[in-house]
Amino acid sequence: MRQLIAVLCLSPAAGPGQSAAGHIARARTRIYAVAVVNDGAASDTALERGREAGDAELARRADWIRLKTVELIAQAGLGHYSSTFSCAEIIATLYYSVLRLDPAFPGWPDRDRFLLGKGHVATGLWPVLADLGYYPSDWLRQFGTVGSPLNDHPNMRLAPGIDFSSGSLGHNLSVGAGMAYAGRLARRDYRVFVLTGDGELQEGQVWEAAMAASHYKLGNLVAIIDANGFSGSGPTSEAMNIEPLAARFEAFGWLVREVDGHDIPVLRATFDSLPDPVTGPQPVAVIARTQKGHGVEMFEKQPQAWHLGLLTDEQRTDVEAEIGARMELLP
């Protein structure tokens, strides 16, 4: 089932040259393939890219992610509702249609990587990874307790299916760039997806990574910005303006796609038409315009209040009813 991996176009002319002064003077921006490390074939359980999943089913899955998030937060006693709700469609689309995965072999070298840069929304990821079979569903019941492998921010050492730990905003785009570079070195055709928040883009390290990714033409790197417009303390661009996002990424040499982050057909079409990961000459920024707290009226009206919180029992019943009713209504 493995696809043939295209050989990188390598030009000796792009290699280092010797200047008259005798030291290496020429900047090298082309990556040379060096080695295939830790080779491994996919198993029968591998999930291919672009899997057929109906748009209605993906929408239902996004709402299921919302319901499970409410459940996990109730269990733990505190959590990030509205930040998770803004990216539910993105997570559902990636994991149930877009990503090449093998839940039976989380370390499969050719898998697509997914990095949850905005690590505080792991409550939206844990039920998905359990559902796909990375670990038993009863692990979810330990969430929020001491010793649980599933934390409020993901830890790659503890949870199968987590490609890299996160929690400190601004790190994961750098990590993802390193992974994408590794893919080029090892001649693998995987993609690396990094989901960041929009407030996260205020971190300077993000732009160091953005520079490096375009410098090295990492077309196998995809940043998805969950641009819900809010950070922990208020509207993102009131705290520190990050707009115009598309122009900024373009100026850093990225290919930019600006989309409605809740529109599943658009998300699928965007991800399905990504440039080839082996030959793509530019990293891709998918700016997903989203609504913080999307899918629950109370959260949508007060996204800030529900950035971090805990629903009362009564509120929880109402929220679950609102989401549940929509899931019933979907075809």
Next chain:
Amino acid sequence: MTEVPAVPATPDPAPTLTRTPKMVDVFSDIERETALKANPAGYAVTELAAQDPRVLTLTADLSNTLAEFREKFPERYIELGIAETNSVSFAAGLAACGFVPYIFSMAPFGVLKTAEQLRTDVDYNHLPVRLVGRLSGLAMGYFGTSHYAVEDIAIARTLNNTVVVAPADAASTTALMQLVATLDAPAYIRIAEAPEPVYSQPPAYELGKWPRLAEGGHVTIAAHGMGVGLALRAAHDLRARDGIAAEVLDAAFLKPFDEEGLIASATKTGKVLTVEDHSVVGGLGALVAQTVARHGLAVKLAQVALPAADLEVGVPAELYEYYGLTVAGVAAAVRELLMR
């Protein structure tokens, strides 16, 4: 003992330092011409790359320190510009995909600026990223205190899974680079800039063990990096001039460290002097004090180190004189300790 101290066994004439008040220039061709002596880490990593195809090197604007590596393995060198934090997280991503990245960085920026990336992305995830800190301590003295790395060991020692080593000289650097290469763990390798030689050939280090370079019953001198050569020469002078028998330990491993060797020596001598081009806070001196206290030993301690205060600026050799990081300074500290 397989270590071969370069100091002659005969007491006279006393070895003298040839250090000149010159700055290390890591940006010019001089670096290449003098690399074997001045840049053993750059040579060592080239050897490692020949042995292991997973080895990569990265720098944040320090490409000349890897001139030889870049010639031999251009495809395995990654320049990341003046962006240390990105370099560390980027290296963590490479390591998570099976590569073994060595980041060559100026110690003050490589460790201090990126402490959180090292902790969160490298150390907590147990990834085999190796940070090679050039220009540690006061090596960039003339450039000002922004360029000092005198808190780096204190920070690196708090990273639970990271191995922290400080080679004494070029041969020691080669040996420790080879040893670290066998570890599936993060590492910080703190390079002293062209110190006087201690070892005539790469010593056979054992992880976490401090080689005993001189035996003596009056006082223990534990040192790392440039301090080892000072300690060894001071011990030589003390024996020759004062009849003081100092035991010298090469504390190349700051983590894990040689608790057993330290306690054995401290128990024997009852007095321990530590020597390091690092702050008195959080370095070898603090490690020794904490350890002997935990063992309940009644041991007198002293430190030759940099004060926890605003530091002066100047060329390294003059700063070393100023702060007593000299053979005479170490000998004087020993005499003072023995008088107490």
